[in-house]
Amino acid sequence: MERREAQWGFLFISPWIIGLAVFYAFPIVASLLLTFFDASLTGAERNFTFIGLDNWIRFFNDPMAWKALGVTVRFTLLVLPVGIFVPLAVALVLNSKALVAPGLFRVLWFLPYVIPFVAGIIGWLGVIGQNGPLNTLIELFGVQDAPLWTNDPGLIYPALVLMGIWGIGSAIVVYLSGLGGVPTELYEAAMVDGAGWWASLRHITLPMITPVIFYNLILGVAGSLQYFLVPQVLNGGNGSPEGSTLFFNIYLFKSFFTYQDPSYGATLAWVLFLITLGLSLILFGTQKRWVYYAGGDR
Amino acid sequence: MKQRKWRLSAITAVMMLIAVACGGSSSSTAPTEVVQLRWFVGLGTGTDVETQVPVQQEVVDAWNAANPNIQVTLEVVPNADAKNTLLTQNAAGNPPDVVGPAGVAGSNGFYGQWLDLAPLISDANYDLSQFPAAAVEAFAVGGQGQLGLPFASFPSFMYFRPSLFEEAGLNLPPTTYGDQYEMPDGTMVDWSWDTIREIGMLLTVDSAGKDATEAGFNPKKIVQYGYAQPWNGAPEWASWFTPGQFLQSDGKTIAAPDGWVDAWQWYNDAAFKDYFMPNADTSALEEWGQGNAFPTGKIAMGQSYTWYTCCLGDVLGEDWNIASTPSNNGTISNDLNADTFRISAGSKHPKEAFEFMTYLLGEASAKLLVIYGGMPARAADQDAFFATLDEKFPQGVNWDIAKASYANASTPSAEAYIPNYLKARDYIYSDFTPLLTKKAMNVSDYVTNTFIPALQAIADESE
Structure with a gap:
């Protein structure tokens, strides 16, 4: 009977298993195997040759790949703190009892998130453009030569971070749910002990929502390393200005499709995966030191 | 008995298949192969x-x-x-x-x-x-x-809008290769890229009606430009000054052809120093055609190819014509x-x-x-x-210019081969955006220290 039930169970979940095998497992394994072959579509020879670790060695000697990795790391270091702390700060304000009409503000902060991101980016390009409202505002303060935000290597990252703030609605919602889960009796006890707002935040709120911060941190790291959509929409992935938006994922995409070199593109994809995995494991390794799970150790 | 029957049937079937297969190639019965x-x-x-x-x-x-x-x-x-x-x-x-x-x-x-x-x-x-x-x-x-x-x-030449020249009191560009151009003061000069710069500035006007040569001209309020470059990339731009290719005769070395750095500097100066050409940010605006500014009607000149007639839009009407490609140091180079x-x-x-x-x-x-x-x-x-x-285009476009452009075709082509072509071309067209995005760019430094070494590395990958 149990065996029969199991068979029925497998039958019912078989679409999912087949989907997983065909659309995830197979491409993952195939892409790994591809890294050991020369499958370039260009050139006179039509070979699909086993080349061992050549693609991996090529990565270590590819200045453009390292440049793209450097761009991605620099941007991650800039965007990650903003992506973690700005939504946290907003969530704290939205969770405050002193705020009038908190529901309205929550909706307003979340609204941009539901707008297709590509449309949002195009809108932002108008805002930060040469003659856009941001520069008009800056000129009101007496700045004669308003900056070219998207064409200045020194300003492009702040511009990208600014655009990124547009999409923090999701993180705010996660923080709000975390803040809602902090037991109110802890605040009442702290108040009895004479703790003020700052002490409550530091000793109760932040420790209690560290799992949520950790969750956002993991997502933020993975998201930053895979940054693709904004530069692709911004300039078609051409890396301008001066290569400062040649993110690793853009280079990976170009290697696959623009340069018609799928085996090297697959290698770059695996490099990105290994870096993301490594950083995630490091972060998971640190969580014992700073993440508090009320239900016990994880 | 039964087994024998099966064997016989199988042999018959195989013979039939062979007969059918052979029949297809029989020249006596089948029609000629299509x-x-x-x-x-x-x-x-x-x-x-x-x-x-x-x-x-x-x-x-x-x-x-x-x-x-x-x-x-x-x-x-x-x-x-x-x-x-x-x-x-x-x-x-x-x-x-x-x-x-x-x-x-x-x-x-x-x-x-x-x-x-x-x-x-x-x-x-x-x-x-x-x-x-x-x-x-x-x-x-x-x-x-x-x-x-x-x-x-698809030969190239200079597209221009006659009414803007007339409005500025300037003579129309020459319509025969080798002819000189008469400046407003009556002096005759070569129809060269230097001349384009001079009259380009005269044709660039701000909202107060001042041209780019006048004191008090406001480059932030430009309503009409003297020149704009429709599409294409840095190699084409430079090859209109002088022909060349990145790949040298040894088939390995990458170098900037003679004269190309000066040409690129001309474009950067045009956008950020002399202000007679829209920079990348301005070009991207809808009011300036989002990369194709000439058809907006607010551009006096633009160098392009025959195929560009595809994309002139409706605003210009019959108010456009074509002129000779300007010379550089006395030589005309017409990218084709x-x-x-x-x-x-x-x-x-x-x-x-x-x-x-x-x-x-x-x-x-x-x-x-x-x-x-x-x-x-x-x-x-x-x-x-x-x-x-x-x-x-019934306005009487001077197509003789197009025919004559063929005679001055630049060799090698601006699109000439480079090893690892797809990546090299992508790099050239992607990484040369500073020409129109970076103020007061020292093109020579950029080309020598950044661009050429990177392009060489890409070409070397093909080995």
């Missing part, structure tokens, strides 16, 4: 479903009707996907027979994948004298052979785009494919050139071609 060819369109022009595809299909239908033994199928792939599709087909051993129209750049990404036509030309006694020798030579690629034959040429058809190296029917290709280059060319907007490489066909353009 060769099936595929014509792949998408690497260049030819993909417009309303104006181009139906005409190409007509051309194919006419061929199929006249040649029952060589049947052609038209395959049109959108330009954005064409390169990937063709590379995949080639890699899978299923290449189309005839490919095109495609330009130099569109074809260079398929290095080694085109058939050398020389033996076919020789076998068919195909008459090459109908084309200018230089045009035939342009498709002879070192080490690979004669990869194409002349079909459509050229589209043609090619045969895949892996074609299973090269002889028949060549036959069909010569039909496209010959009998069908009159129909095709009109829909592609290309000037016939065959001099005898050029007048008829320009007559059709005159019907479309």
Whole structure:
């Protein structure tokens, strides 16, 4: 009977298993195997040759790949703190009892998130453009030569971070749910002990929502390393200005499709995966030191 | 007994199969084998479903009707996907027979994948004298052979808007190569890129009506520019000053051709120092045509190719004409785009494919050139071609300039081959954006220390 039930169970979940095998497992394994072959579509020879670790060695000697990795790391270091702390700060304000009409503000902060991101980016390009409202505002303060935000290597990252703030609605919602889960009796006890707002935040709120911060941190790291959509929409992935938006994922995409070199593109994809995995494991390794799970150790 | 019956049936079945299989190749009973060819369109022009595809299909239908033994199928792939599709087909051993129209750049990404036509030309006694020798030579690629034959040429020249010149009290540009230009003070000067700079500034006007040479001119409030560069990239821009190519004669070394750095500096100065050309940020604005500023009607001049007649829009009306390409240090360099058809190296029917290709280059060319907007490489066909353009643009465009531009065609082409072509070309066109994005750029430093070393590294990857 149990065996029969199991068979029925497998039958019912078989679409999912087949989907997983065909659309995830197979491409993952195939892409790994591809890294050991020369499958370039260009050139006179039509070979699909086993080349061992050549693609991996090529990565270590590819200045453009390292440049793209450097761009991605620099941007991650800039965007990650903003992506973690700005939504946290907003969530704290939205969770405050002193705020009038908190529901309205929550909706307003979340609204941009539901707008297709590509449309949002195009809108932002108008805002930060040469003659856009941001520069008009800056000129009101007496700045004669308003900056070219998207064409200045020194300003492009702040511009990208600014655009990124547009999409923090999701993180705010996660923080709000975390803040809602902090037991109110802890605040009442702290108040009895004479703790003020700052002490409550530091000793109760932040420790209690560290799992949520950790969750956002993991997502933020993975998201930053895979940054693709904004530069692709911004300039078609051409890396301008001066290569400062040649993110690793853009280079990976170009290697696959623009340069018609799928085996090297697959290698770059695996490099990105290994870096993301490594950083995630490091972060998971640190969580014992700073993440508090009320239900016990994880 | 039963077993014997089965064995007999099996033997009979096998004999029937053999008989059927052999019957197909029997010359005495079967009709002559029909060769099936595929014509792949998408690497260049030819993909417009309303104006181009139906005409190409007509051309194919006419061929199929006249040649029952060589049947052609038209395959049109959108330009954005064409390169990937063709590379995949080639890699899978299923290449189309005839490919095109495609330009130099569109074809260079398929290095080694085109058939050398020389033996076919020789076998068919195909008459090459109908084309200018230089045009035939342009498709002879070192080490690979004669990869194409002349079909459509797109010479370049200066588009200009006469009313803006008249409004500024300036003489119109010269319409004959070699003629000088009369400045407002009556002095005669060469029609050169220096002159373009001078009159470009006079034609650039701010919202207060001041031109770019006047004190108090406000570069933030420009309402009309003297010059704009429609599309293309840094190699084309420079090759209008002087011809050249990145790959040096040893086939390995990458270097900036002589004069190109100065040319690029001219463009950067035009955008950020002399303000007679919109920079990248301005060009991207809708009011300035989002990269195609000349048709806005607020641009006095713009250098481009014959194909640019496609994209002049409605605002200009009949208020545009063409003038000579400016000279640089007394020499005119006219970059030329050229589209043609090619045969895949892996074609299973090269002889028949060549036959069909010569039909496209010959009998069908009159129909095709009109829909592609290309000037016939065959001099005898050029007048008829320009007559059709005159019907479309009745203001009396001076097409003699276009014909004469052919004589000053720059060699090598701005799109000349570089090892690791797809990546190199992407890098050239992507990484040269600072020309119009970076204020007061020292182009020489950038080219020497950043651009060329990076391009060399990309070229070296192909080894």
